[in-house]
Amino acid sequence: MGHERQNWTAAPWSDAEVLECAMVIPETADCATFAFRAPSGAWFDYQPGQFLTLELPVPGGPLMRTYTISSSPSRPLSISVTVKAQPGSIGTRWMLDHLKPGMRIKAHGPAGVFSSLRHPAEKYLFISAGSGITPMMAMTTWAWDSGAMPDITFVHAARKPSDIIFKQRLEGFAARVPGLQLCFTVEEVEPFSVWYGYRGRLSQIMLGLMAPDYLEREVFCCGPAPFMQAVRDMLVSLGYDMARYHEESFAAPQPEEVQVEVHEPASVSEVTFAGSGTSVACDGTETVLAVAKRAGLNIPSSCNFGLCGTCKVKKISGEVAMVHNGGISDDEIAEGIILACCARPQGTVVLDL
Template sequence: MTKKAAPAGPWTDEEELECVSVLPESPDVATVCFQAPSGRPFAFEAGQFITLELPVPGGPLYRTYTISSPPSRPLSLTVTIKAQPDSIGTRWIVDNMRPGMKVKATGPAGRFTSAAFPAKKHLFISAGSGITPMMSMTGEIYDRGRDCDIVFVNCARRPSEIIFKRRLEHMATRIDGLDLKWVVEENDAYSPWTGYQGRFNQLMLGLMAPDYLEREVFCCGPEPFMQAVREALAGLGFDMDHYHQESFGAPQQPVAGLIEELMPDDDLPAEDTMAEILFDITGVTQSVPQTETVLAAARTAGIAIPSGCTFGVCGTCKVKKTAGDVHMVHNGGITEEEIEEGYILACCSNPMGKVTIDA
């Protein structure tokens, strides 16, 4: 019998993803492995993310997750997720996702990737589930089979909550140059801990990576954690051009007056000026103040535009603008090429006058 060849070309988001396994990692944390039913391989860069359309009660919910598997293993794609007490989508995955289920997805996307900043020496710093892009980057380097120079720092509340700990320790026994550093806030009961304890600080950084000035730094975790890392590095004279971070939390507020300095007042959306949006496919026209986003106007008009992060990172709400102008301040969820082709992110685009949207 002749074996049927897999379709040519990589997976695209026109095809659903099929869950093939769900692996518990630690309390409320699971790794979900997906494959393409067609057998197509996945093409992405280490550190990128994917947006899943989740069939939660009340309608589809869009959530963005970093890919934790390396691109060097393209026949499957994994996301490692942590269900917070107030999470909806992630809690649904942990409680309901089973092998054989299929979900729609968009992506991969994102610019937080080691491929964009090649270096001989890396410093990966993460906290909690922020370890996922670091796992993808480290896994790709590991799969090359060559010696490396990675200082891998992960911070967790307690040792039992360190995600991927055993897997990374196994990898470190098979390749030279993977230096693992764990930091915890407190011990597990009846379990001695001999590693770092407390909150990540400058002293720890100097002990973990004395040559940090020579390294390309990637950081991911809650915003207060990343702020502490930034301040620690800047205070030690680190060249912040070699610092890169990823977060799906709302971005920090810009410095007062910065936007006004960069853009004339006449170009900024005005609350007392009305705009008009024509949603071309549905034929609906919506009049809104310029300070209203295209996404908010669509929701008011009953038009469904998929959205995830709602502040311009994930790219889920990307739609095509066929006429008119918008004021868009995004956070990396769209490329310059896409903007030139007429695409916008509905969540962070304000209509300026009459605008036509392909929705």
């Protein structure tokens, strides 16, 4: 049987073009990798560790969900996310039950600043738990494909051995290069199987055995919020330089940890959406996202607290007070980009929307 050759265009993919599901790869229980391609043959350019926001057509209306990209930009003809259903999952459950090859969905991004490329180092320590392994897989694949594998100690915690996502693929990498050391720990072992790794919750003693030179390593951490808090506490107590610690989380940060100066709202503000010619009055306390919704305009959004970057819009003129949590870079702000979910108009603001 002949195979139709996919054209590879000279242009990178942008989120103006929908993605087509190309493959669905089972990983573990209630976990699968979804590989997407651009129907035009466009290639994918991003940093390993970044994420996509998918617009999922669930019953009742589109649902925006953010997923870390588990593939590497060193393999640019497709892009993948690996998702695991949690209790109460809606979007992820829909993907696992209904998203099949050939289906097309809207996506926004890539976005995010969690990437080893932003923090070059001779030695890395990747620490993850559960589905938090996905950005670590992307960064490790990038290192493998680069042809110059750096020194990586890869620590991963799971409930049981069969829950370790990408286990065989990582072992395949580690078996062929000396620079990748894998350290798995599980809370429970499975009957009638042999487990040679660590057992129990990750601890200071365990971390010292896994990476004796942890003080020399750049640390990247991803997992459930309590897990990352425990890792931070461990590293601080061990005297680690936390300026070299980086984490990825889609949970809202603690409000008391955010200290920013917010301008007093103007008594009367107005947002003009240049593309639609609509102007909406507001008092300066509403976010741009809320004003847009009130005007019947749709700005894609997901986290709604300034972390994911899905709701970026271009500000043509005017001032906003913006309290964000890392979903936008200083360069983007300098170019007039704002996050609609956490930007409040101060006077008259004109947006390119």
